[in-house]
Amino acid sequence: MTVNPAGGAKPVPWGKKYRTPLMNAAFWLFWLTFPLAYYGGVRNNDLYVQSSLVLFCAACIIPLVTKK
Secondary structure: EEEOOOOOOEEHHHHHOOHHHHHHHHHHHHHHHHHHHHHHHHHOOOHHHHHHHHHHHHHHHHHHHHOO
C-alpha cells in the first residue's frame, strides 16, 4: 500500500491506485476475445478459441479484483 498523495496518512489500496489502467486492460482484453474466438471457429483452430476463453476470464476477473 502507498500513502495517500492528498497529505493524509491513510494508505491507498493498490486496487484503487491502479484501477484506471487495470480497467482499460480489461476493456481491451474483452474486445480482443471476439476476433480470436471468431478466427478460431472459422479456421477450426482450438488454440485461438482456448486463448480467447482465457483472455475473457482474465477480463472478467480484473474488475472483481479492483472493485471500489
